[in-house]
Amino acid sequence: MESRASLALVGVIASLGLSCTDDNDRTGDQTTCIGPNELVGQPACGAAAYQEDVSACLHAATDYEPRQLTADHNGWPACIADDDAWHLIGAGPPAAVSRSLAFEAMATKLWLNPCRPSPADFLSARDDYSTPEGLASRVARRQDISYPEVPGDDKFACGNQGIPEAYPDRCAGPAKLKPLIDAAFQRGSEAVEPLSQAARIEAALLWFFYLSMSSEIWTCGFNNINDCDSAAGYYTQITPRDAPAGLAVYVAAVGPETHQRIYDALLAARCWRDIDQAMPATPAFVGYYDRAQAQLAKAALRGVALILRQRVGEILCAGGEARAAHVAFVEVLGGLLDHAASGIAGGAAASLRVFTASPTADPSAVAAAQAAIDTIFTCP
Amino acid sequence: MACPSRARAPRRALLLRLGLVATLTCAWRAPAAAEESYESVVVTGPDDDPDADAGRASSSVDRRDLDRRLPRSTPDALRYEPGVFVQQSAHGQGSAYLRGLTGQQTLLLFDGIRLNNSTYRQGPNQYFFTLDAHAVRSIAVTRGGASTRWGSDALGGVIAALPLEPSTPPTGTAVSPRLFARGATADRERGLRLQLDLTTVTAAGIGIGFVGGFGARRATLLHGPPVLNPDRSTDAGALPWVPRYKEYDPTLPFDRQPTLSTQLGTGFDELTGDGRLVLQLREGERLTVAGYAYREYDAPRTDQCPPPTASYDQCLTYEEQFRHLAYVAWDGRLGAIAESARATLSWQEQHENRRLDLPAANLVGHGVDTVETWGVTLHAATVPLAVADGVAATLSYGADTYFDWVRSQARHAYTDTGDAVAESRGQYLDGATYTYGGLFTDLSLAPGDRVEIDGGARLGYAVAHARGDPASGTAPVDRRFTALVGHAGVSFAAAPPLTLLANYDYSFRAPNLDDMTARQQTGPGFQFENPRLHPERAHTFEAGGRLKTVALVADLWLFETLLVDAITKVAMSATDCPPSTPQCTGSWSRFQLQNSPSYSELRGVEAAARLRLPYRVSLRATVAYVWSEGPRQGSVAEGVYGVALGDRVPLSRTPPLHGTAEFAWTHASGVSAGGGLQWAAAQRRLAIADYTDGRIPKYGTPGFAVVHLRGAYRLDTDLVVAIVVENLLNASYRFHGSSVNGAGRGLIVHLEAGHWL
Known part of the structure; x- marks a missing residue:
């Protein structure tokens, strides 16, 4: 699986072509490459290498695992997901798939662009991002459901004036991600540290896709049952588990079993909505929802x-602007991950926080940070 | 030259009234309108109104109805007409449903000139709002298909506005400056109009008349109590998605919310101007040169300000919504074969500048669409011809053609960087053209005193041409449509005062440029083009009875409309989206217009009655019901609220059972009083497209009853003061399919002052 995922990444890069005379302007002007993107085509980085081994991990007895169904299905009734495939609830693929595709299109113009992304590239990528009903619209309303809901009974309170500022943790999309992304686009359009801006956008959107999975499963219970499709769409564009796409490409490349466990968890949510097809969801079946969310959160x-x-690890293997880009990525994603890490293992999380707040190319600091991650997030 | 008396009109007026007879014979209107008794204006049907269609299910609103009801807009003026249901997607918009159809499936006319053009979209539109109610003399509503006379689009019916005419002076020359002022509390509306009425008539009856004016109006955020989801025990929430309220505190549970009243995404500004010059050349012949300008500014679309679940600051605003209309009309006589004739040459411009504020992306988008339409119409009617012993026949005939030229552009810019991007195409394809019209004839026979028969046919055509746009994956359009349609009807004075009527009508609507080229975010979702559509056709069967006595006038109609190849919104998958259209794949739901594989059906009943009582009191009531069904196309997930998912499903936004009641009393002193009741039952039969439409509460639209009180004082023609206490009981209400709730309790005040010099 790892090799397949890696191949997928390579394929995306290869599809860009090796030429630096890409179409950098959406108006169709052919512009020359303003320089190579040092992030693309780097040799394998030893410090970043990771071989996932979760053989010692024990799964919860209530986990949904369609890959290896036990006799009692770990307490899950038989359901539509037992064949280990995603069956759409809605009539067609959800819009989340197109947002994931937009992310991939942005990648080709920014962080996977073989040329250093130009202001025109940032503008073109921003158009992908800003399409009505596209990524930007969802970033601006995304909630982090690991935090308490905004008081009141408005499930979508984060869309109201003043609420993101008052509840920045719950309203993570508008309060945390949007300012990051907007600033990165703005500076990218001014040709200020373009690789770093691209990395910030990439990191913020990866976190958006992560948040979207659990958030969509949440709204699937009371707002629109099709939102469960969206959860799978945000993760992997509803491709089969052995053909990851979107965020799943990233995960599968570094943690193939983790990818499988995420896929299991998404199928658990699908199973829950097959067991309980009522809208809104039936309180009696909330246990299955809780199990699915817990399984997903961990993985x-x-x-x-x-x-x-x-x-x-890449910080050690790159230099110059490429290193700065890795640092920017780590700062953003590390900062966003901190709350969850702290909730699992406070001490290790503190150590990790020190590094991600100010990443350095010190090998021992890098190793310590990676060790902290291994400690906190031991098993999927 | 006086207006004709209200004697029973011959059935052939079915074809002629709206554009010919009424215009010709009412070239000048009487200035002393108040001379007629107040209650006489409470009309129920064509027998009371020269503008309505005698042989069809029809009614009309005249100037004095408008002055009494004080509607907020021209569409609003139709709310008391039987079988008419007015939906509003915004405070500054309004679209009338006739027999369950609206938008491009109904036809709008102004002085016999089509307002419909090739960009009229499926579902409600705002274009009737772009007629200034001050410039309207009357509005006639004909329910049911009427393509024979009026061509494409007239499937559900025709709404025909007639303009204000110069007054007949009491002496040879007269000038009347007038001031109209208006205010309303619910939306802090303030409006003003200055009007000049000037006429000179020679002793020989030749003269020049002019009436025109200009006005301005501003309405701010509309106040009205919130409509609630009828089943609040569910997680759909207490409040429907739209509108949102200024007072809303998202951190409080619903039962602890402050009073919710101020609806976001409402308000608009308006400028109007009009001038109508009429040259009375000789008896029975006149030349009219007229121009009308309507300009609406900054009118947010309520259901998109913000859209459901979106950030509070996202908004689609019609920064400019203009209609400019100019035409020359000749009315006259050309002998027995054209005892009455009319020719018009018109130019019209419909202009929209939409602004999309998308702060989520720091983006502002603009879409600018302009449609210019040139039109020529010719029609005439013979004198009554004796075709057999005791049988008279009148033949009317004519031709019309219109040509649309569409300009459409879109661009967007980022507010933080200033980067601007011109998009490869606008909502429509720039430079697209659409030519449409036809030839028609109609024969009316009167074999005896009690029976009238008529029938007619039209050969209609439409030619659409649009260049493709490879950058957006838009295919070119080069289509031609022809249609042969017709109608037949009979009226039988069975037992006077009872007349029985029956009609069959076969009408059509050719796919227009909106259907075949437009890409747009609509209420239910993103809609993309289908260049392969073919015309939809409507078979209308209707039977009615009309009772007319001195005290009571009543109409009852039953109808059945079968839509063949009906063009309906079909839910599509993201994989069906056209290439290079991420806003389609990204949308929560997507639709394409498609011809239905089998017939769709609308059937219903409409009734209206008016009772004149002693002491100058009159009562009027209407009721209408439409039931609709069509083949299921597309799907939604199982388990959604309210949506029927059988093989056949309700058509979208079908109005519920609804009705009105009015009473009026007037005194010889000029004092009058009255009241109105509007009511509607709940509409829970939702279509698939309705489910994703933020305008429609998830459990359907609740029923309502709302009461208005009216009072007025008229001092001859010099002074009119009218007051309406709207929504006396401050009821929560919303017309099904609307984004806005009805106005809360408040006052509307109208002042009119003028003098004949």
Whole structure:
């Protein structure tokens, strides 16, 4: 699986072509490459290498595991997901898939662009990001459901004036991600540290996709049952588990079993909505929802942490602006991951926080940070 | 030259009234309108109104109805008409449903000139709002198909506004400056109009008349109590998605919210101007040169300000919504074969400048669409011809053609960087053209005193042309449509005062440029083009009875409309989106217009009655019901609220059972009083497209009853003061499919002052 995921990444890069005479302007002007992107085509980085081994991990007895169904299905009734495939609830693929595709399109113009991204690249990528009903619209309303809800009974309170500022943790999209992304686009359009701006956008959007999975499963219970499709769409564009896409490409490349566990958890949510098809969801079945969310939280957090782990290592292998880009990535994703890490292992999280707040190319500091990640996010 | 008496009109007026007879014979209107008794204006049907269609299910609103009801807009003026249901997607918009159809499936006319153009979209639109109610003399509503006379689009019916005419002076020359002022509390509306009425008539009856004016109006945020989801025990929440309220505190549970009243995404500004010059050349012949300008500014679309679940500051605003209309009309006689004839040459411009504020992306988008339409119409009617012993026949005939030229552009810019991007295409394809019209004839026979029969046919055509846009994956359009349609009807004075009527009508609507080229965010979701559509057709069967006595006038109609190849919104998958259209794949739901594989059906009943009582009191009531169904196309997930998911499903936004009641009393002193009741039952039969439409509460739209009180004082023609206490009981209400709730309790005040010099 790891090799397949890696191949997928390579394929994306290869699809860009090796030429630096890409179309850097959406108006169609052919512009020349303003310089190579040092992030692309780097040799394998030893410090970033990671071989996932979770053989010692024990899964919860209530986890949904369609890959290896036990006799009692770990307490899950038989459901539509038992065949280990995603069956759409809605009539067609959710819009989340197109947002994930937009992310990939942005990648080709920014962090996977073989040329150093130009202001025109940032503008073009921003158009991908800003499409009505696209990524920007969802970043601006995304909630981090690991935090308490905004008081009151408005499930979408974060869309109201003043609420993101008052509840920045719950309203993570508008309060944390949007300012990061907007600032990065703005500075990128001014040609200020373009690789770092691209890395910040990449890191923030990866966290957005992570948040979206659990958030969509939450709203799937009371707002729109199709939102469960969206959860899978945000993770992997609803591709089969052995053909990851979007965020799943990143996870599968560094933690193939973690990817499988995330896929299991998403299928758990699908199973829950097959067992309980009522809208809103039936309180009697909330236990299955809780199980699915817990399973997802554990696996998905580890998935994001492994991405961070890799980028921490990349700091040692790159120099110049490329290193600065890795640092920017680690600062953003590390900062976003801190709350969850602290909730799992406070001491190690503090150590990790010290590094991600101010990443350095000190090998011992890098190793310590990676060790902290391994300690906190041991199993998917 | 006086207006005709209100004697029973011949059935052939079915074809002629709206654009010919009424215009010709009412070239000048009487200035002393108040001379007629107040209650006489409470009309129920065509027998009371020369503008309505005698043989069809029809009604009309005249100037004095408007002065009494004080509607907020021209569409609003139709709310008391039987079978009419007015939906509002915004405070500054309004779209009338006729027999369950609206938008491009109904036809709007102004002085016999089509307002419909090739960019009229499926579902409600705002274009009737772009007629200034001050410039309207009357509005006639004909329910049911009417393509024979009026061509494409007239499937659900025709709404025909007639303009204000110069007054007939009491002496040879007269000038009347007038001031109209208006205010309303619910939206802090303030409006003013200055009008000049000037006429000179020679002893030989030749003269020049002019009436025109200009006005301005501003309305701010509309106040009205919130409509609640009828089933609050569920997690759909107490409040429907739209509108949002200024007072809303998201951190409080609903039962602890402050009083919610101020609806966000409402308000608008308006400028109007009009001038109508009429040259009375000789008896029975006149030349009219007229121009009308309507300009609405900064009118947010309520259901998109913000859209459901979006950030509070996202908004789609019509920064400019203009209609400019100019035309020359000749009315006259050309002998027996054209005892009455009319020719018009018109130019019209419909202009929209939409602004999308998307702070989530620090982006502002602009879409600018302008449609210019040139039109020529010719029609005439013979004198009654004796075709057999005791059988008279009148033949009317004509031709019309219109040409649309569409300009459409879109661009967006980022507010933080200033980067601006011109998009490859606008909502429509720039430079697209659409030519449409036809030839028609109609024969009316009167074999005896009790029976009238008529029938007619039209050969209609439409030609659409648009260049493709490879950058957005838009295919070119080069389509031609023809249609042969017709109608037949009979009226039988069975037992006077009872008349029985029956009609069959076969009408059509050719796919227009909106259907075949537009990409747009609509209420239910993103809609993309279908260049392969073919015309939709409507078979209308209707039967009615009309009772008319001195005290009571009543109409009852039953109808059945079968839509064949109906063009409906079909829910599509993201994989069906056209290439290079991320706003389609990204949308929560997507639609494409498609011809239905089998027939769709609308059937219903409409009734209206007016009772004149002693002491100058009159009562009027209407009721209408439409039931709709069509083949299920597309799908939504199982388990969603309210949506029927059988093989056949309700059509979108079908109005519920609804009705009105009015009473009026007037005194010889000029004092009058009255009241109105509007009510609607709940509409819980939702279509698939309705489910994703933020305008429609998830459990359907609750029923309501709302009461208005009216009072007025008229001092001859010099002074009119009218007051309406709207929504006396401060009821929560919303017309099904609307984004805005009805106005809360408040006052509307109208002042009119003028003098004949």
